[in-house]
Amino acid sequence: xxxxxxxxxxxxxxxxxxxxxxxxxxxxxxxxxxxxxxxxxxxxxxxxxxxxxxxxxxxxxxxxxxxxxxxxxxxxxxxxxxxxxxxxxxxxxxxxxxxxxxxxxxxxxxxxxxxxxxxxxxxxxxxxxxxxxxxxxxxxxxxxxxxxxxxxxxxxxxxxxxxxxxxxxxxxxxxxxxxxxxxxxxxxxxxxxxxxxxxxxxxxxxxxxxxxxxxxxxxxxxxxxxxxxxxxxxxxxxxxxxxxxxxxxxxxxxxxxxxxxxxxxxxxxxxxxxxxxxxxxxxxxxxxxxxxxxxxxxxxxxxxxxxxxxxxxxxxxxxxxxxxxxxxxxxxxxxxxxxxxxxxxxxxxxxxxxxxxxxxxxxxxxxxxxxxxxxxxxxxxxxxxxxxxxxxxxxxxxxxxxxxxxxxxxxxxxxxxxxxxxxxxxxxxxxxxxxxxxxxxxxxxxxxxxxxxxxxxxxxxxxxxxxxx
Numbered sequence: 001x002x003x004x005x006x007x008x009x010x011x012x013x014x015x016x017x018x019x020x021x022x023x024x025x026x027x028x029x030x031x032x033x034x035x036x037x038x039x040x041x042x043x044x045x046x047x048x049x050x051x052x053x054x055x056x057x058x059x060x061x062x063x064x065x066x067x068x069x070x071x072x073x074x075x076x077x078x079x080x081x082x083x084x085x086x087x088x089x090x091x092x093x094x095x096x097x098x099x100x101x102x103x104x105x106x107x108x109x110x111x112x113x114x115x116x117x118x119x120x121x122x123x124x125x126x127x128x129x130x131x132x133x134x135x136x137x138x139x140x141x142x143x144x145x146x147x148x149x150x151x152x153x154x155x156x157x158x159x160x161x162x163x164x165x166x167x168x169x170x171x172x173x174x175x176x177x178x179x180x181x182x183x184x185x186x187x188x189x190x191x192x193x194x195x196x197x198x199x200x201x202x203x204x205x206x207x208x209x210x211x212x213x214x215x216x217x218x219x220x221x222x223x224x225x226x227x228x229x230x231x232x233x234x235x236x237x238x239x240x241x242x243x244x245x246x247x248x249x250x251x252x253x254x255x256x257x258x259x260x261x262x263x264x265x266x267x268x269x270x271x272x273x274x275x276x277x278x279x280x281x282x283x284x285x286x287x288x289x290x291x292x293x294x295x296x297x298x299x300x301x302x303x304x305x306x307x308x309x310x311x312x313x314x315x316x317x318x319x320x321x322x323x324x325x326x327x328x329x330x331x332x333x334x335x336x337x338x339x340x341x342x343x344x345x346x347x348x349x350x351x352x353x354x355x356x357x358x359x360x361x362x363x364x365x366x367x368x369x370x371x372x373x374x375x376x377x378x379x380x381x382x383x384x385x386x387x388x389x390x391x392x393x394x395x396x397x398x399x400x401x402x403x404x405x406x407x408x409x410x411x412x413x414x415x416x417x418x419x420x421x422x423x424x425x426x427x428x429x430x431x432x433x434x435x436x437x438x439x440x441x442x443x444x445x446x447x448x449x450x451x452x453x454x455x456x457x458x459x460x461x462x463x464x465x466x467x468x469x
Contacts (some may be wrong), residue, residue, distance in 0.1 A: 003450040028409055030258060041071040042340055045085075047101040047327075047360060049076035056359050057100070060352040061344070067351075070340045082106055090115055097341040099330045100348070102149065104140055104430065105417060107328055108424020111148045120338040122147040124345050129372050134411045137326050137367035140419055144237065149328035150345055153357060153364040156410040157212045157323040158280060160264065162187075163308035176270060176314045177217065177241050178369045184249035188271035194249030195388040196269040197242070200256040201441035202434060209273045210436050211417055212323040214238045217315025221417035221461065222426070228465060230436070230458035231451075234317045239443060239450035241315070252439075267293030269454040276407055279362040282307060283387025283398040304398050311410040324414035326367060354381040362394060367411045379408050426461075429468050435460035 046057050054076045058243040063073035075096065077085060083106075089095045095115065102110075125133065125147055133340035137151035159222050160175050165187055174180040184194030196207040214220075219235035221229055229235065246255075251263055259272075261281070264272035272278075281289040284300035295302040312320035329345045331338055348356055349368055357364045361382055370377035383404055386392035395404060430436075442448040448456060 004058075011237075037069070038271070040340075041073055042098065043073050043075060043096040044098045044100060044344070045077040045096040046076045046424055047077055047079045047082065047099070047103075047106075049055060049078055051076075053359050057356070058356050060348065063352060063355075064077070064177055064344055064347045067347070068343060070343065072344060079103070079106075082156045083109065086110065086115065087113070095334050096333045097332060097334060097336075097338075098345060099332065100152070101327045102330050103325055103327055104419060105428040107141060107330060108143070109428055110291050110330060110332075111143060111146075112425055115333050116148055117331045117333045117338055117341075118146040118148055119253050120342050120345075121149050124150050124329075124331070124342050124349070127170045127342075128349055129369065132368050132371055132375070133438070134367040134369065136412050136414050140326050140414065140416060143422055143424075149330040150349060151326050151328050151367045154324050154326045154367055154411040154414060155363040156276045156414070157208050157273065157409060158276055158278070158407070158410075159212075159271060159273050159310040159313060160282075161308050161310065162306060165192075166304040166308065175309060175310045175313055175320065177237075177313070180271070180313070181244065181382055182240065183270065184245055187440075188249040191268055192268040193251045193263065195245050195271040195273075196251055196255055196263040197273050198255050198257065198260060198437075199246055199441055199444045200254050201438045203256050203437055204431055204434065205257045206437035207431070207434060208275075208323055210238070210242060210440060212273060212337055213241060213313055213468055215321035215323060215415045215417070216313040216318050218318035220421075221430075222421050222423050224421055226423060227466075228458050228461045231454045231462055234315070235458075236451050236454045237315060237317060239368065239439070239453045242440060243443045243450055247446075251257060260274075261289065262292075265289070265291040265293065265296075267295070267303075275363070276410075277360075277363045278305075279391070279395060279399070280387040283388070283393070283395070285391045285393060287390040301398060309403055309406055311406050312413045320413065321415045322410055322413045323416065324411060326411065326414065332428070335384070338351065353378055354385065357382050358385040361387045365408050365411055382408060426465055426468050429464050430461060433460065435464070 024262045048057060058074045061074055065071055101104035137357055141149050141151040159174060169186055172179055174183045188194035198209045200206055214235060217234050219237050219238045220229050221364060260272050261274060263269045280286060282291060283304040284290050291300060291303045293303060312322040314320040329348060331341045357366055366378040366382050369375060369379045383396040384394045387395050418424060435457045439453040
């Protein structure tokens, strides 16, 4: 998925993450897209680069201009090309004033190149109220005690399961390795697979799916001393589970973002791991990705009504954790006065925040829950924001309150490989090579056993680590 699983710009597919290493090129609104307008105009790059999202972002920026008199130019920026673009801009002295919708790996990359004004980011967070943000989001967007950027919103990798089938079989929610294994085995009957999960070797979606399991089992990419630990017992356990699920209770053939969704939507799998962008599609709000299960013919929202969601999985060697992406507003180190950039960023996280979340509520969970007067202000607003593509409807009209509460709180349990250990640059490099998906493909294809798959992944990451330096 250039993602949003085929429509969002998150890095859910190999083609997207490769953009961390690609060549320049800019699709923008306006001229060169760089800073230094000379007329006081703020230049804001946005990685929400689809036309409708650029227009929606510009509309919010225009509200800011009406209030402050500060002009803002939104420049659509391709995430595939962001590294080259920002490097070129820095060399030319044309950095944008602000970058929006910036994923964690890109934040870490900018920080390593001293392109962030961390004092400005801290000023915005403190001004809005640090206690109004998700602590985990602030943690992930920080390093060495510095607030690298202002966390804005997040999407989650989730385990979706057929609650009606689980209830009928007397199975508990699949929130642990043992419960997932038990459910996959019991529900893998006839035309129903126990689970469908990614196996393709050149797809970051496979890496994300594995990491979602691994985090909850204490399996980490590196330890605090920056030693690669993918061959640890915890990781071998995770490879074991992944291999068992795919080889024993899944569907045949290579599985990717499209096939896993299609299998679950057709009613032929009891569980699937996908991102939160599945929520609007499962509710039949997108015409080119409609549920096709037999019951869906009569009720297009059948799956939405009968699907449970697990936001954090626990393995036998770990605690419940969930994989998710936090995107941020980054104020750049241009050497110029940042007062307008700070005012703009604060506006986008306050008065303009509900409208920003409304661009894609299913993939923009608020990490700022409210303000000092109403701690739940933005979470409440998010519940009523219309989601979808061809049909627009608030998720609160489709999903039970407990489901929405779980997903909106999921950023509080997000964790990520490498970032707590200050290894964001290594994470970015692995996204170009995809060592874990390659090991998973060899494991599920019968070439390697779990221990050998873990060893191969670890050796490949160690080689990448040497090249990163």
